[in-house]
Amino acid sequence: MTTDIAFVSRYDLRIKLVQDVLKENTDLSETACQALAVRLLHTIDTVPERMR
Secondary structure (H helix, E strand, O other): OOOOOOOOOHHHHHHHHHHHHHHHHOOOOHHHHHHHHHHHHHHHHHOOHHHO
């Protein structure tokens, strides 16, 4: 018996986390939440460490 294990990157997990928060707290569509999550994480990742 084989078990298929799907790899999920840490980045994808972060996107999903932000997307879920946006979905719970806004009236945005799933697609809009995903796009906004990508933009938010990109912005957070590009802020210098000392400013976070």
